[in-house]
Amino acid sequence: MTLGFRIRPVTTRVDPALCARAARVPAANLGDVVNRIQTMRGGFRAFGGRRQVAGPAFTVRARSGDNLMLHRAIDMAEPGDVIVVDAGGDLAIAITGELMMGWAAKRGIAAVVVDGAVRDVAQLGAMHLGVWACGVTPSGPYKDGPGEIGYPVSCGGQVVMPGDLIMADEDGVVVLPAADAAAAVAAGEAHNARRSRPRRRSTAAAGSATGWWRRCGPRAAAGPEPLAPHRRRSILGGQPEGGAELHRAEGQAAEAPEQDQRQRAAGG
Incomplete structure (x- = not known):
């Protein structure tokens, strides 16, 4: 063989x-x-x-x-x-x-x-x-x-x-x-x-030798869009990001109009 x-x-x-x-x-x-x-x-x-x-x-x-x-x-x-x-x-x-x-x-x-x-x-x-x-x-x-x-x-x-x-x-x-x-x-x-072929612009001016950065770079550099406070949850107990202080601040902002109404009613 x-x-x-x-x-x-x-x-x-x-x-x-x-x-x-x-x-x-x-x-x-x-x-x-x-x-x-x-x-x-x-x-x-x-x-x-x-x-x-x-x-x-x-x-x-x-x-x-x-x-x-x-x-x-x-x-x-x-x-x-x-x-x-x-x-x-x-x-x-x-x-x-x-x-x-x-x-x-x-x-x-x-x-x-x-x-x-x-x-x-x-x-x-x-x-x-x-x-x-x-x-x-x-x-x-x-x-x-x-x-x-x-x-x-x-x-x-x-x-x-x-x-x-x-x-x-x-x-x-x-x-x-x-x-x-x-x-x-x-x-x-x-x-x-x-x-x-010679580039129309230098690499430094264009930011990249190709068009990829122009198409994708700004969006990547900006990062993800921030979430609204009520959607940002920490990994600790499902509380809003920022912990108890952010939770109290949001609660105080919600109570302010109600306190103002009670003060006007007492004065009247």
């Missing part, structure tokens, strides 16, 4: 020109236009020298703590690819480090995204390569397998198919299915253009 230990070439890729356009759009803006559900979970950090990258996914599934299939994937992937590694989210053992990532950079790989840990972070930061991972550990990997190349993987809570468009920056990683990538990138570009 080869399930779990198999290799399939990645033959379908999004257009390189589309990847170049996607690389110029912040991940946050691309995530916004796909209803905020195509981003990998929080925690992916940028460790490589390239901090904003986009390219077609070259998928790898690795056993926790084992990088045999990643070695083969670096040899198979094409320049501009983003190698996406499902390493099970394990942070106990690094999947890759300086030597393997140095070879990936020489081969022109755009980036490597690891749902797991890496090591040699000082050296990774000097490479012309994007590296995203969830953590760092000095513990090195094994090279026994099993694993898979060129099949769908789960990475950062997202299903990634071979050839999908991956865009990553210092905010994190976005996955755009190949069939929807062109429309998503166009929408992301338009969204980014709107957000990049």
Whole structure:
């Protein structure tokens, strides 16, 4: 049975020109236009020298703590690819480090995204390569397998198919299915253009970079409308707020007209 230990070439890729356009759009803006559900979970950090990258996914599934299939994937992937590694989210053992990532950079790989840990972070930061991972550990990997190349993987809570468009920056990683990538990138570009326009008023003058404060802020700042005295009840015995003094004051105010009438009648 080869399930779990198999290799399939990645033959379908999004257009390189589309990847170049996607690389110029912040991940946050691309995530916004796909209803905020195509981003990998929080925690992916940028460790490589390239901090904003986009390219077609070259998928790898690795056993926790084992990088045999990643070695083969670096040899198979094409320049501009983003190698996406499902390493099970394990942070106990690094999947890759300086030597393997140095070879990936020489081969022109755009980036490597690891749902797991890496090591040699000082050296990774000097490479012309994007590296995203969830953590760092000095513990090195094994090279026994099993694993898979060129099949769908789960990475950062997202299903990634071979050839999908991956865009990553210092905010994190976005996955755009190949069939929807062109429309998503166009929408992301338009969204980014709107957000990049100069504001009519400064943030200080407007009170907020958006209209939310203008719509909701004054009402929130004013607080709830005060209740009438007869509706304000303290938690002590159901007495009006303010206790006995407020109760006596209200009673005296009610008795004043009656006392005045009695005084006039006695004088007459």
